[in-house]
Amino acid sequence: MTYQFDFGAVLAYWPLLLEGIWTTLRLTFFSTVFGILIGAFCAVIRTGGSSWARAVISLYVEFIRNTPLLVQAYFLIFGIASLGIRLPILVGATIALTVNIGAYTTEIVRAGIESIHRGQLEAATCLGLSRTQTYLHVVIRPALERVYPALSSQYVLLMLASSIVSSVGVEELFGMSNRIQSETFRNFEIFVVLGIIYLLLAMLVRTGFTLLGLAMFPRRRKLGTSL
Amino acid sequence: MNSAFILSLLKGLWGTIVLSLLTFLFGGLIGFVIALARISPIAAVSRAAAAYIEITQGLPLLVLMGLCFYGPSIFGYDSFSPLAAATFALTLYASAYLGEIWRGCIQAVAKPQWEAAECLGFTRWQRMRAVILPQALRIAIPPTVGFMVQIVKNTSIASLVVGYAELSYNAKIINNATFQPFLYFGIAALMYFAICYPLSVQSRALERKLNVGHR
Numbered sequence: 001m002t003y004q005f006d007f008g009a010v011l012a013y014w015p016l017l018l019e020g021i022w023t024t025l026r027l028t029f030f031s032t033v034f035g036i037l038i039g040a041f042c043a044v045i046r047t048g049g050s051s052w053a054r055a056v057i058s059l060y061v062e063f064i065r066n067t068p069l070l071v072q073a074y075f076l077i078f079g080i081a082s083l084g085i086r087l088p089i090l091v092g093a094t095i096a097l098t099v100n101i102g103a104y105t106t107e108i109v110r111a112g113i114e115s116i117h118r119g120q121l122e123a124a125t126c127l128g129l130s131r132t133q134t135y136l137h138v139v140i141r142p143a144l145e146r147v148y149p150a151l152s153s154q155y156v157l158l159m160l161a162s163s164i165v166s167s168v169g170v171e172e173l174f175g176m177s178n179r180i181q182s183e184t185f186r187n188f189e190i191f192v193v194l195g196i197i198y199l200l201l202a203m204l205v206r207t208g209f210t211l212l213g214l215a216m217f218p219r220r221r222k223l224g225t226s227l
Numbered sequence: 228m229n230s231a232f233i234l235s236l237l238k239g240l241w242g243t244i245v246l247s248l249l250t251f252l253f254g255g256l257i258g259f260v261i262a263l264a265r266i267s268p269i270a271a272v273s274r275a276a277a278a279y280i281e282i283t284q285g286l287p288l289l290v291l292m293g294l295c296f297y298g299p300s301i302f303g304y305d306s307f308s309p310l311a312a313a314t315f316a317l318t319l320y321a322s323a324y325l326g327e328i329w330r331g332c333i334q335a336v337a338k339p340q341w342e343a344a345e346c347l348g349f350t351r352w353q354r355m356r357a358v359i360l361p362q363a364l365r366i367a368i369p370p371t372v373g374f375m376v377q378i379v380k381n382t383s384i385a386s387l388v389v390g391y392a393e394l395s396y397n398a399k400i401i402n403n404a405t406f407q408p409f410l411y412f413g414i415a416a417l418m419y420f421a422i423c424y425p426l427s428v429q430s431r432a433l434e435r436k437l438n439v440g441h442r
Contacts, residue, residue, distance in 0.1 A: 003301045066376065066423035067416045068383035071395050075416060078408035163287040167387050174289055188301050191293035195286050202285040 009184045010193050016180060020173035021197065027090070027172055028159040028205065031097035035158070036151075038098065039105020040140055046106060047113045057106065064103035070164050072100055077168045093165040093172075101158050108150050112143030145217045152209035159205050160198060173197060232401045232411065239397030240418050246382045246393060247422075249314045251375060254321025261326025263355075266333060276326065283323035288381055291316040292388040309392075313385035321378055328374060332367040333359060369434035376423045376430075383419075394418060 011017075046057045064072065073096040080087060080095075087095075116139055124134040144151070166175035177190050184190075214221045264276035283291070295316040300306040307315065336359050344354040386396030398415035402408050 003303075062424065062427070063416075063420060066380075066427055067419045068380040068395065070383040070386070071398070071412055071416050071419060074395070074399065074402070075408060075412035078402060078406075078412065082406060082408050160285075160287040163289045164384065164387075166289070174287065177293070187293070187297040191290050191297065195290045195294065198287055198290060199282065199285045 005189060006186055007189050007193065009186050010180060010189045013176075013180045013184075016176045017173070017193070017197065020171065020176035021201065023090070023170070023172040024159065024162055024174075024201065027093060027097060027162045027165070027170070028155070030094045031101055031158060031162070032155050034094070034098040035101035035105050035155075038102035039109050040144070042102065042106040043109035043113055043143075044135060044140070046110050061103045061106050064100055065107070069096075069100050069161055070167065072096055073165055073168055089168065089170050093162075093168065093170045096165065097158065097162060100161075101154070104154050105151065108147050108154060109140075109143060111150075112145075112147035113139055115146055116143055145219070148209075148213050148217070152206065152213070155209065156202050156205050159201060163198075173201075229405075232405070233414075235397045235401060236394065236411070236414060236418065239392065239394035239415075242391065242393035242396075243379065243382050243419075244422070246310065246313055246317065246385060246391065247375070247379045249310075250317040250321050250378050250382065253314065253318040254325055254378070257318060257322035258325030258329060261322055262329035262333060265326060265330040280323045280327050283319055284327075288316065288320055288384050289388055291319055292384060295319070296389045309385070309389045312389045313382070313391045316389075317378065317381065317385070320381065321374075324374060324377070325371070328370050329363070329367055332370070333363045335366050336362045365437055369430050369437060372426055372433060373430035376426045379422050379426070380419065 042057045042060070045053050046061075049057070073093070076096045076099065077089075077092040080092060120138050120142075121134065124138040129138065162172060163174035166172060166178070169175070171179075174194065177194055180190055181187055261276050261279065264272050265280070267273045267276070292313065296307060296309075296312040299312075340358055340362065341354065344358040349357065382393055383395040385391040386393055386399065390396070394415050398411050401411045405411065
C-alpha cells in the first residue's frame with residue numbers, strides 16, 4: 001500500500017471544524033427544544049383531542065415517519081424559498097429538523113401517555129386538580145419520564161441526522177467537509193476525522209441527556225430507579 | 228408538469244428500490260452474523276460485535292458513505308461505483324441495526340426453551356437451528372419489516388456524497404431545472420410514502436397478530 005495518510009492537513013483546519021461542531025450543536029439544541037414542545041403538544045391532542053384533530057396529527061406523524069428527512073428538508077427549505085420568503089439558512093434547517101423530530105417525539109410521548117394508569121387520572125380528579133394541572137403534573141411529566149430513554153436515543157439520532165442539512169448548504173460539521181475537501185483533496189482523512197468527532201459528539205449528547213434526566217426527574221436521582 | 232420529468236422520477240424510484248433490496252439482502256446476511264456474534268459465549272467475539280454496533284450506530288450515514296466511497300481506492304482497489312459504495316455503506320448501517328434487533332429477538336425466546344433443548348442433548352447448533360431460531364423468527368418479523376422503512380428512507384442519503392441516482396437525486400435535478408420544489412419534492416415524497424406506509428402498517432398488523440400468545 002503506497003498511500004500516505006496525512007491527517008495533519010485536515011486537522012490544520014481545526015477552526016473550521018470547531019465552527020462546524022458549534023453549528024451542529026446549536027441546530028441540535030434548538031430542534032430538540034422545539035421538537036419536544038411540538039411532540040408533547042401533538043401527543044396530548046393525539047390522545048385526548050377531538051376526532052378531526054387526532055386525524056390531522058396522525059396524518060402529520062405518518063407522513064413524516066414514512067418519508068426521508070432529506071426530501072422533507074428539500075421540500076420545506078426550497079419550498080419556502082420559492083414562495084419568495086427569505087429565511088436565514090440555519091432557521092430553515094431548524095424548521096426542517098423540528099418538523100421531522102416533532103413527529104417522532106409525538107409517537108414516543110403518546111406511548112408514554114397511554115401507559116399512564118387510569119387510576120392516576122381518577123386520583124387527580126379526586127384531589128380537585130384542574131385539567132391543566134392534571135395534564136402537566138400527572139400525565140405529561142410521568143409520561144416523559146417513562147419514555148425518556150427512547151426519547152434520548154431519538155435525539156442522538158437527530159444530532160447524527162442533522163448532517164443531512166449540509167446538502168442544502170448549511171455549514172455545520174459535515175458541511176465543512178466540502179470546504180476542506182476542495183482545499184486539501186484529503187477525502188478519506190476528512191471522513192475519518194469527521195467520524196471520530198461525531199462519535200464523541202454522540203457520547204456528549206447522550207451524557208447531556210442523562211444529566212438532564214437526573215435534573216428533571218428527582219425520583220431517578222433520589223431512588224435510583226425508573227418508573 | 229412534464230412527462231419526461233415524471234419518467235425521470237420513476238427511474239429514480241427504481242434506483243431506490245434496487246438499492247433498498249441490495250441493502251436488505253447484504254445487511255440482513257451480515258446482521259445475522261452480528262446477532263449471533265453478539266450472543267457468543269466467547270467474550271472477545273461478543274465484545275467485538277458490540278463495538279461494531281456501537282461505532283456504526285454512532286456515525287452519521289453520510290460519514291459512512293464517505294468512508295466507503297473514498298476508502299477502497301486508498302487500499303489499492305479501483306474506486307467503487309456509486310451503487311457499490313452506497314450498498315457498502317448502507318449494508319454496514321443496516322447490519323448494525325438488524326444485528327441489534329435480532330439479538331434482542333433471539334434472547335427473547337423463553338429461557339425454558341433453551342434449557343429443554345439442552346436437556347434433550349442437542350448440540351449448540353442444533354439447539355439454535357431447530358429450537359431457538361424458528362421461534363425467534365416469529366418475534367423478529369414485525370421489527371424487521373419496520374426497519375425496512377428505515378432502509379428505504381435512508382437510501383435517499385446515497386444521493387449526496389456518492390451521487391447515486393435514486394429518487395431524491397433525480398427530484399433534486401428536476402428541481403434545479405424547473406424550480407418547482409413543492410411539486411416535484413411533493414411527488415417524490417408521495418412515492419417514498421407509497422413504499423414505506425404499507426410496510427409500516429404491515430409491521431404493526433404483524434405485531435398484533437404474532438403477539439397473540441403474549442397478550
